[in-house]
Amino acid sequence: MNEARVVGRVAELWRYPVKSMAGERLVVADVSWHGVAGDRRWAFVRPGLVRSDFPWLTIRERSDMARYRPRLADPDRPDRSRTVVAAPDGRELDITDPALAEELGAGVTLIKQNRGVFDAAPLSLITTRTVGDLSAAAGLDLETLRFRPNIVVEPAGDEPFPEDAWVGSVLRMGGIAMRVDRRDERCVVVNVDPRTTERDARVLRSIARERDTCAGVYGSTVIPGRVLVGDSVTLETVSPRTPRSSA
Numbered sequence: 434m435n436e437a438r439v440v441g442r443v444a445e446l447w448r449y450p451v452k453s454m455a456g457e458r459l460v461v462a463d464v465s466w467h468g469v470a471g472d473r474r475w476a477f478v479r480p481g482l483v484r485s486d487f488p489w490l491t492i493r494e495r496s497d498m499a500r501y502r503p504r505l506a507d508p509d510r511p512d513r514s515r516t517v518v519a520a521p522d523g524r525e526l527d528i529t530d531p532a533l534a535e536e537l538g539a540g541v542t543l544i545k546q547n548r549g550v551f552d553a554a555p556l557s558l559i560t561t562r563t564v565g566d567l568s569a570a571a572g573l574d575l576e577t578l579r580f581r582p583n584i585v586v587e588p589a590g591d592e593p594f595p596e597d598a599w600v601g602s603v604l605r606m607g608g609i610a611m612r613v614d615r616r617d618e619r620c621v622v623v624n625v626d627p628r629t630t631e632r633d634a635r636v637l638r639s640i641a642r643e644r645d646t647c648a649g650v651y652g653s654t655v656i657p658g659r660v661l662v663g664d665s666v667t668l669e670t671v672s673p674r675t676p677r678s679s680a
Contacts, residue, residue, distance in 0.1 A: 436669070436670050437605075437667050437668065437669045437670075438667065438668055439589060439665050439666065439667050439668075440586075440588060440589055440590070440595065440599070440604075440666050440667070440668045441560065441586040441587050441588040441589045441595075441665075441666045442586070442587050442589075442663060442664065442665050442666060443584060443585070443586060443587075443606055443607070443660060443661065443662050443663060443664045443665075443666060444561055444585045444586060444587040444662065445458065445577060445582075445584075445585035445662065446458070446459040446460070446461070446462045446469075446583065446584060446585075446660065446661075446662055447459065447469075447578070447581070447582060447583055447584075447585070448462065448469050448470075448471055448472045448511075448583070449472055449473050449503075449581065450471055450472070450473070450474065450475060450503040450504065450505060450516050450528075451473070451475045451476065451477075451501070451503040451516065451518065451528065452473045452475065452476035452477070452489055452491065452550045453476075453477075453489065453490065453491040453492045453498045453499075453622075454498050454499065454501045454502070454503050454518065455499055455500070455501060455502040455503065455627070456578055456581065456627075457503070457504055457505070459662075460661065460662050461659060461660070461661045461662070462583070462659070462660050462661075463511065463658075463659050464556070464609045464611075464654055464657055464658060464659070464660060465512075465654065465657045466555075466654050466657060467547075467548045467549050467555050467654075468549050468551065468555030468556050468583065468654070469555075469556070469583050470511035470512050471505050471508075471511030471512060471514065471516075472549055472555075472583065473546075473549045473550045473551060474512075474516075474545060474546060474547060474549055474550070475503075475516060475528050475543065475544070475545055475546075475550075476489050476490075476543075476544055476546065476550040477489065477490040477534060477537055477541050477542070477543055477544075478490065478541065478542045478543070478544055479494070479538075479540075479541065480538070480539065480540025480541060480542075481540070483542075489550065490537060490538065490541055491622065492622045492625050493620065493621055493622055495537065495538070496625045496630040496631075496632060497521065497630050498537070499625060499627050499630050500520075500521040500630060501518050501519070501520060501521065502518065502519040503516055503517065503518045503519075503528065504516070504517060504518075504519070512547070515527065515528075516528040518533060520533070520536070528543065529543065553615070553617075553651050554614055554615075554651035554652055554653055555652075555653060555654065556583050556584065556611055556651065556652040556653065556654065557580075557581065557582045557583050557584070557617060557649060557650070557651055557652070558582055558583065558584040558585070558586060558596060558604075558611070558613070558649060558650050558651075558652060559577060559580050559582045559584075559585060559586075559596065559617075559648065559649030559650070560585070560586045560587070560588045560594075560595055560596050560649075561577070561585060561586070561587045561588070562587075562588050562591075562592075562593065562594070562595060563593075563594050563595075563596065563648055563649060564576075564577050564580065564585075566593050566594065566643075567636075567639060567640060567643065567644075567648060570639040570642070570643050571633075571635045571636050571638075571639040572635065573633065573635065573636065575636065576626075576627060576628070578627045579623055579625070579626065579627055579636070580617075580619075580623060580648060580649055581622070582649060584606070584611075584660070586666050594644065594648075596613070596649060596650045597616060597647075597650070599613045599650065599668055600613050600614070600615060600616060600650060601613065601670075602668050602669060602670045603655055603668075603669045604652070604666055604667065604668055604669075605656075605666070605667040605669060606660045606664045606665070606666050606667075607658065607659055607660035607661050607664040608656070608658025608659045608660065609654065609656055609657065609658040609659070609660050610654075610655040610656035610658075610669075611652040611653070611654060611655060612652055612653050612654075612655050613650050613651075613652045614650070614651050614652050614653055615650065615651050616647040616649070616650055616651075617647060617648060617649040617650055617651050618646055618647050619637060619640050619646055619647065619648050620637070621637055623636050623637055623640065623648070624636045624637050
């Protein structure tokens with residue numbers, strides 16, 4: 434038996450055309466089996482690590498990657514659009530321009546992955562309540578963008594870290610359905626301020642102390658479609674079936 438209840442509304446939507454570069458704030462997002470259309474389809478690879486499990490050049494190695502602002506030249510056709518990147522000095526470069534890779538480091542190369550370059554799952558979600566609680570724990574005013582989510586939910590209730598309880602359930606938002614697969618284990622990327630690119634170790638220390646290093650959740654697409662900021666978020670849980678009597 435399915436049980437459904439409204440648990441919040443969509444407060445923000447984000448796309449990251451290039452892994453570890455700045456995000457694009459969206460009003461509407463088309464979500465396929467491979468996540469938000471145009472999300473993390475490009476990534477830069479560190480020299481000599483092409484065959485490693487984690488070859489990506491990220492904010493961990495270069496916090497200033499957050500100063501590079503990619504966008505889709507044709508946002509109405511996100512999976513076919515050309516991607517351009519505004520560099521910190523104001524130049525706008527095509528993602529395939531060799532000058533961009535050279536600027537990021539000697540031997541850095543670019544790859545494109547049509548299914549997206551994801552660490553664990555194609556969708557990530559966090560609630561405003563979790564960001565607020567972690568801000569209080571760290572003694573900082575943290576932005577949701579620091580956690581690089583695709584979907585930010587403003588929860589209807591006042592329980593702390595509500596998304597943790599959604600693991601194993603399905604969320605419906607607008608025309609999409611997302612299965613919440615697991616909690617999101619964090620790394621030092623959250624220490625980097627997305628605006629200033631300054632690092633503050635208190636952020637990850639607070640998440641480790643308060644939440645076993647987890648903040649937010651990962652998920653997979655169950656029903657592709659479109660979601661808008663302001664859409665209600667409905668939680669569907671599946672009750673276990675009552676075993677039939679053998680009598």
